[in-house]
Amino acid sequence: MQKPIIKLRGVCKLFGQFQALYDVSFDVKLGERVVVCGPSGSGKSTMIRCINRLEEHDSGEITVDGIELTEDMENILSVRREVGMVFQQFNLFPHLTVLENLVLAPMRARKLSRTEAEKTAMEYLERVRIPDQASKYPAQLSGGQQQRVAIARSLCMKPKIMLFDEPTSALDPEMIKEVLDVMIELARDGMTMIVVTHEMGFAKTVADTMVFMDHGRIVEVAPPSTFFTSPKSDRTQLFLSQILSH
Amino acid sequence: MPKVLRKYWRLSQRSRTFATIQYLLFMGILVWTVVHGANQMGYQWQWYNIPDLFVKEFRGEYYVGRLTKGLWVTLQLTFWCVGLTLLVGLITALLRMSNSISGKALATGYLEVVRNTPLLVQLYLFYFVFSPILGIDRFWTGVVCLTFYEGSFVAEIIRSGIQSVDRGQWEAGDAVGLKKGDIYRYIVIPQAIPIMLPPLTGQIINLVKHSAIVSVIAVADLTTEGRNVIADTFMSFEVWFTVAGIYLAITLSLSIFVHWLERRAAFSR
Numbered sequence: 001m002q003k004p005i006i007k008l009r010g011v012c013k014l015f016g017q018f019q020a021l022y023d024v025s026f027d028v029k030l031g032e033r034v035v036v037c038g039p040s041g042s043g044k045s046t047m048i049r050c051i052n053r054l055e056e057h058d059s060g061e062i063t064v065d066g067i068e069l070t071e072d073m074e075n076i077l078s079v080r081r082e083v084g085m086v087f088q089q090f091n092l093f094p095h096l097t098v099l100e101n102l103v104l105a106p107m108r109a110r111k112l113s114r115t116e117a118e119k120t121a122m123e124y125l126e127r128v129r130i131p132d133q134a135s136k137y138p139a140q141l142s143g144g145q146q147q148r149v150a151i152a153r154s155l156c157m158k159p160k161i162m163l164f165d166e167p168t169s170a171l172d173p174e175m176i177k178e179v180l181d182v183m184i185e186l187a188r189d190g191m192t193m194i195v196v197t198h199e200m201g202f203a204k205t206v207a208d209t210m211v212f213m214d215h216g217r218i219v220e221v222a223p224p225s226t227f228f229t230s231p232k233s234d235r236t237q238l239f240l241s242q243i244l245s246h
Numbered sequence: 247m248p249k250v251l252r253k254y255w256r257l258s259q260r261s262r263t264f265a266t267i268q269y270l271l272f273m274g275i276l277v278w279t280v281v282h283g284a285n286q287m288g289y290q291w292q293w294y295n296i297p298d299l300f301v302k303e304f305r306g307e308y309y310v311g312r313l314t315k316g317l318w319v320t321l322q323l324t325f326w327c328v329g330l331t332l333l334v335g336l337i338t339a340l341l342r343m344s345n346s347i348s349g350k351a352l353a354t355g356y357l358e359v360v361r362n363t364p365l366l367v368q369l370y371l372f373y374f375v376f377s378p379i380l381g382i383d384r385f386w387t388g389v390v391c392l393t394f395y396e397g398s399f400v401a402e403i404i405r406s407g408i409q410s411v412d413r414g415q416w417e418a419g420d421a422v423g424l425k426k427g428d429i430y431r432y433i434v435i436p437q438a439i440p441i442m443l444p445p446l447t448g449q450i451i452n453l454v455k456h457s458a459i460v461s462v463i464a465v466a467d468l469t470t471e472g473r474n475v476i477a478d479t480f481m482s483f484e485v486w487f488t489v490a491g492i493y494l495a496i497t498l499s500l501s502i503f504v505h506w507l508e509r510r511a512a513f514s515r
Contacts, residue, residue, distance in 0.1 A: 054417050081423035091418035095436050104432055105422035157422055 005030045005161065005192060006051060011060035013046055013216075020046040021057070022216040030160075033187050034194045035203040035224075038213035039239060044196040047213070048163045051194070052083045065160060081109060084154030088166040090146045092138040098125070098149050099134040102156045110157065117156070124152040128182050144175030148182055155186075162186065164195040200244060204228065212236045284483060292481050296488055299475060313485075316471025317492060323388060323457050323467060324496075328450055330393040335400030342405055353401070360398040365459060368395060373463045388460035388467075396453045403449060407442035408434055440511055447504040451497045458493070468492060 004027035013021035021043045028034055036044045049055040050062060053069050053076045062069045064079045093101050102121035106112045112120070125131040128148035130141075138146055147167055154162060164183065168176040180202050187193060187206040197203065203210060203224060210227035212220040212235075220227070220236045228244075231237050257265060284291065299313040341353035360368070369391045377387040411434050419429035461469040472489040476482045 052421055054420060077423055077425065080421060083421075085421040087414060087418065087421075089414055091412075091414035093415065093418070093433055093437075105424055108428045108432065109423040109425070153422065 002029050004028055005065055006194075007061070007063040008047075008051075009061040009063075011047075011050060011057045011062060013043075013050060013055060013057050019216050021050070024060070024216075024218055026211070026218060026221070028161075028192065028194060031190050031192055032208050033192075033206050034209045034211060035207040036194060036196045036211045036213060037198065037200075037203070037239070038219075042213040043216040044213050045165050046216075048085075048165055048194050048196055051161075051163060052080050052085055054085075077109075081157055082159055083161045083163060084157060084159035085163045086147070086150050086154055086165065086167045088169050090138070090143075090150045090170070092146055092150055092153070094138050097135050097137055098130075098141070101138070101149060102153050105153070106156050120156055120158075121152070124155045125149075127155070127185070128152045129178075142175060143171045144178045147171065147175075147179045151179075151182055151186075161192045161194070164193065164197065166196050166198070168197065168199060198243060200228075212239065214239075280483075289483060291484065292479075293484055295479065295481060296484055299485075299488070312471045312475055313468065313488065313492070316466060316468035319385075319466050319471075320454075320457055320468040321496075323385070323392070323460065323465070324450075324454050326389045327392045327396065327453050327457065330389065331396045331400050331449075331453065332446075334393055334397030335404050338397065338401035339404040339408065342401065343408065356394075357398045357401060360394055365391075365395050365456065366462070369459060369463060384460075384463050384465050387463060388457070388465045392453060392457060392460070395456070396449060399449050399452075400446065403442055403445045404438075407438040407445075410441050411437045440508070443504060443508055443511075447501055451500055454496050454500070455493065 006026075006028040008024055008026045011021055011024040012019070024043075024047060026047075036047070038044050046055055050057045050069075051064060057069075065082050067075050067079050069075060069079060092098075093104070096104065099118065099121055102124065103112075103114065103117035106117040106120060107114060110117075122131060122134065125134055128151055130145055130148055133141055133145060133149070138149065141149065151167075167183070168179055171179060176199070180199060183193075183195070183202070184206055193206075195202075195207075207224045210220075210222055210224050211218060212227070212231070212233070214235050220231060220233050222231070227236075228240065231240060254262065254265060299311040301314065302309045302311050338353045338356060341349040342357075344350065369388070372387050372391040373384065376390075377384070382390070408430075415433055415437065416429060419433045424432075457467060458469040460467055461473065464470060468489055472485050476485050479485075
């Protein structure tokens with residue numbers, strides 16, 4: 001049995017009075033593709049934001065690649081270098097060109113030289129199919145292109161794990177496909193991925209494991225074959241019937 | 247071009263003539279009041295003596311006039327104050343935003359004390375109490391006092407500029423594993439500077455104007471020199487008009503410069 005690369009044990013998170021995560025325990029193995037779904041406010045985003053410590057969990061235990069997330073800043077930084085993240089709103093650096101967006105972290109956090117960093121950056125821009133946009137500023141690109149730049153930016157740190165926080169929710173419909181295509185390719189290359197998304201077609205294509213969350217709890221974990229055809233919990237059934245009905 | 251002028255050129259021929267006449271009439275009344283009042287007092291205008299206060303020619307040699315000397319001191323004062331003010335403001339802003347309780351308390355205490363006491367009283371405190379203790383001369387007393395006064399405003403400008411940068415930028419920096427210092431340096435500060443530039447200019451212009459206050463501790467700045475000249479020559483009307491004009495020239499060129507800088511920054515994007 002392979003050891004999990006991400007391990008959550010009894011994780012709780014409070015925002016003031018609101019309990020965003022309630023006793024969440026969950027494992028992800030190396031190379032596993034996990035798709036997390038659930039209604040809004042169910043704690044999906046909070047859960048993956050805890051994995052790279054954008055949110056601090058209040059109790060429980062999170063271990064990523066053998067490193068436990070604690071107050072220790074060095075631990076947090078080394079976890080963040082292993083874990084890439086793609087945001088709903090892209091969060092590209094608007095004052096830097098695409099290429100500069102990609103080389104900043106490798107140069108500052110991985111101490112690569114500019115030539116090395118630019119070489120890697122161009123490779124990943126090829127992979128997300130926009131090498132010709134390297135010298136433009138983010139505002140000059142379409143939403144889909146921006147999100148692909150954001151994916152490339154994360155990949156430039158050569159992470160072992162990629163987190164996607166609703167990567168297509170802020171995109172116009174015709175741009176969703178180009179982003180999903182890039183993600184599918186990434187999944188085929190064996191990247192460990194946790195994706196929060198409502199794109200069920202994508203989930204069926206790439207997911208090894210489906211996770212359904214509601215009210216801060218993990219309600220159901222199942223492979224897509226059983227998840228979509230015969231979900232155990234009523235809550236999951238209801239949710240699926242609502243989003244798959246049209 | 248200022249907005250008023252642009253609006254002026256958009257007027258119809260008739261209203262433009264009307265506006266011009268209105269404006270000239272008002273200015274005429276203003277000038278007439280001053281000139282007439284001065285004549286009533288029997289004031290002797292001596293504008294011809296003013297150029298000597300900048301550069302004086304004596305037996306074929308040129309000497310620096312007193313207003314020029316004063317202007318030079320004011321410029322030096324401004325130069326040091328601007329640099330130190332930005333430094334104090336940045337440090338205070340970072341302390342206020344830090345997680346350190348003592349740092350926050352220190353910064354907040356400084357801001358509250360400095361912003362809620364009169365500048366003149368602060369200057370007296372520095373001049374009569376701190377500078378003898380520290381053994382610094384009156385010029386540096388003026389610099390230090392003005393720096394702490396303006397620094398408190400600059401700190402708030404810098405803080406609000408930094409906080410106006412989208413939270414997602416911090417998260418993106420965190421997510422790729424950058425250290426806090428790098429996030430500030432490469433991501434947040436470069437985006438905050440264009441936002442901070444206009445209010446910072448306003449503050450530097452204030453600094454130039456407030457610098458006149460050092461004349462009360464006899465630093466030989468533009469205002470002090472003006473006063474000295476008047477004590478010798480009794481040309482109070484001409485000298486105060488000239489001194490005010492010089493301050494105006496400094497502040498206006500500053501704001502024009504920053505305007506140009508802003509436009510250039512906007513265009514490079």
